[in-house]
Amino acid sequence: MTKCPVCGVNFQKGDYESLAKHISQLNGKNDPFHVGFIKDYIPMDNPDSPQFPSKLKGFFQINGNSLADWMTSVFVNRFYGEKPHQFMETMQRPKKSIFLGFGVEYYFFLKQKLKSLSYVMAKTNYDDVQRFEAKIIMPEFLNDGTEGKSQFSLLFKMCETLGVNKDTIAASSPLPPTLHSVKLWSSIAESDPWIEVMTSMNPLDILYSPKIKEKGAKTFFYGEGVLTNEWIPDQAKEFLAFLSDPSRDFAFEGLKVIEKYAKELDAIESVQAVFIRSLDALDRHLIARVTRARQYEGKA
Ligand SMILES: [Zn+2]
Numbered sequence: 001m002t003k004c005p006v007c008g009v010n011f012q013k014g015d016y017e018s019l020a021k022h023i024s025q026l027n028g029k030n031d032p033f034h035v036g037f038i039k040d041y042i043p044m045d046n047p048d049s050p051q052f053p054s055k056l057k058g059f060f061q062i063n064g065n066s067l068a069d070w071m072t073s074v075f076v077n078r079f080y081g082e083k084p085h086q087f088m089e090t091m092q093r094p095k096k097s098i099f100l101g102f103g104v105e106y107y108f109f110l111k112q113k114l115k116s117l118s119y120v121m122a123k124t125n126y127d128d129v130q131r132f133e134a135k136i137i138m139p140e141f142l143n144d145g146t147e148g149k150s151q152f153s154l155l156f157k158m159c160e161t162l163g164v165n166k167d168t169i170a171a172s173s174p175l176p177p178t179l180h181s182v183k184l185w186s187s188i189a190e191s192d193p194w195i196e197v198m199t200s201m202n203p204l205d206i207l208y209s210p211k212i213k214e215k216g217a218k219t220f221f222y223g224e225g226v227l228t229n230e231w232i233p234d235q236a237k238e239f240l241a242f243l244s245d246p247s248r249d250f251a252f253e254g255l256k257v258i259e260k261y262a263k264e265l266d267a268i269e270s271v272q273a274v275f276i277r278s279l280d281a282l283d284r285h286l287i288a289r290v291t292r293a294r295q296y297e298g299k300a
Contacts, residue, residue, distance in 0.1 A: 001013055001267075001269060001270050002014065002015055002016070002019055002269045002270070002273070003269065003270050003273035003274070004019060004022060004023065004273065005037060005272070005273040005275075005276035005277060006023070006026075006033045006034050006036075006037045006276075006277065006280075007026075007033065007034075008273065008274070008277060009022065013269060014269070016053050016054075016056050016057040016060075017053050019053075019056065020052050020053035020056045021053075023037065023038065023047070023052075023056070024047040024048050024052055027047050028048070033280070036280070037276070037280075040078065041059055041074075041276070042055050042056060042059055060269070060272055062268070066259055067255075067258070067259040067262055067263075067268060067271070067272075068252070068255035068256055068258070068259045070272070071203055071206075071255055071258075071272075071275055072206065072212075072215050072252075072255065073215070073216070074275070074276070074279070075203065075206045075207075075279065076206075076212060076215050076216050076217050078279055078283070079207060079279075079282075079283075079286075080212060080216075080217035080218055080219060081218065082218065084218060084219050085283065085286055086286070086287060086290050087102075087221075087286035087287070087289055087290055088219055088220075088221055090290050090293065091221055091222045091223060091226070092219065092222070092223035093223055094222065094223070094226060094232065095293070095297065096162055096231075096232070096233070096236075097293040097294070097296040097297045098289070098290070098293040099158055099159075099162060099232075099233070099236040099239075099293075100159060100162050100163075100164055100292070100293060100296045101288075101289045101290060101291070101292035101293025101294070101295075101296060102289045102293070103155045103158050103159040103162075103164075103169070103239070104159065104164065104169055104172065104174075104292055105174055105175065105178045105285060105288045105289045105292050106155060106289065107152075107155060107169050107170075108174035108178050108179075108182055109178065109181075109182070109285055110140070110151055110152065110155070112182045112185050112186060113185075113201055113204075114137055114140055114141070115186070115189060116185055116186075116188070116189040116197055116200060116201040117133040117136060117137050117198075117201060117202070118133075118137060119189040119190070119194070119197050120133050120194050120197050120198045120201075121133050121134065121137075123193070123194035123197065124194040124195075124198075126261070128257065129194070129198070129257060129261070132250070132253065132254065132257055133198075133202075135250065136202075136250055140152055145157065149242060151239075151242065151243065154235070154238055154239040154242050155239060156169070157235045157238070157239075158233070158235040158236045158238070158239045160235075161233045161235040161236070162233065162236075162296075174288065175288040175291055175292055176288075177284035177285060177287055177288040177291075178284070178285045178288040180281075180284060181281035181282070181284050181285045182285075184277065184278075184281045185200055185201065185278070185281060188200045188274065188277075188278075192274065193265075193267070193270075195258065195261050195262060195265055195267050195270075195271060196267070196270055196271065196274040198254070198257070198258055199258055199262075199271045199274050199275050199278070200274050200275075200277070200278040200281075201278070202250070202251070202254035202255075202257075202258065203251065203254060203255055203258070203275060203278075204278065204279075204282050205249075205250060205251035205254065206251045206252075206255075207221055207282070208221055208243045208244045208249075208251070209244070209249050209251040209252065210244055210246050210249060211246075211249065211251070211252060220244075221240075221243075221244070222240050222244075226240065227240065227241060258271060
């Protein structure tokens with residue numbers, strides 16, 4: 001089945017003509033999300049032109065590459081290409097406020113991530129998939145920082161150092177873009193098949209993978225000197241180092257699992273569509289981190 005990579009409506013397998021018609025109709029109505037999709041992935045002056053369906057099909061064509069390679073290159077182009085995402089730019093020479101913006105918005109992302117991965121475990125019958133997700137989920141629930149580390153425990157330590165404690169974070173709300181994205185991930189988790197739920201979440205870890213440098217990324221999610229910069233609190237360095245620790249880098253392992261089952265379950269097109277939807281949600285969440293940081297500026 002083909003799905004709209006923006007709103008998720010279904011089309012017959014391989015029916016790029018109908019998908020193109022749907023996207024260009026909503027583009028004509030100035031729907032910002034469908035307009036944005038064309039702008040981001042298939043830039044052309046006139047999406048009503050007869051070339052649009054074949055260009056759209058070309059974008060999704062995997063050709064000689066693997067599905068994992070296709071996902072990697074779409075991800076890297078979107079977030080780490082010639083013009084890296086605003087969040088990555090901010091993190092090259094970070095002010096302290098960005099660590100608070102990052103930490104507080106990421107807290108809400110991480111809560112949803114663990115729910116989504118738990119849905120994958122509940123919905124799938126495959127042991128290897130359950131084991132893979134369990135590896136990511138368990139430390140977050142079991143390690144409170146006294147013995148083993150977790151993203152949650154390091155995030156709380158980082159924010160506490162910068163003046164915002166755990167209770168304040170838990171009692172706050174995410175900014176609207178993060179909330180909007182969390183609602184999308186939550187609705188995918190509840191309604192869609194496990195392979196799509198998995199695709200909506202696990203590949204987003206590419207953002208923190210040290211391997212992206214080999215995959216054509218022009219930069220990393222924090223600047224080269226950040227971990228040695230004496231102005232940056234140790235707790236922030238520890239959080240960043242933990243997120244990008246090669247021994248906990250499951251992003252590409254996850255892509256392999258997704259690829260294996262997308263083929264087996266004949267779900268490549270729906271996996272591609274949900275992947276694009278989820279990148280958009282990630283993009284909005286990353287912008288919220290920067291916006292939140294501005295709110296903290298002068299206070300941190
Ligand atoms: Zn649509």
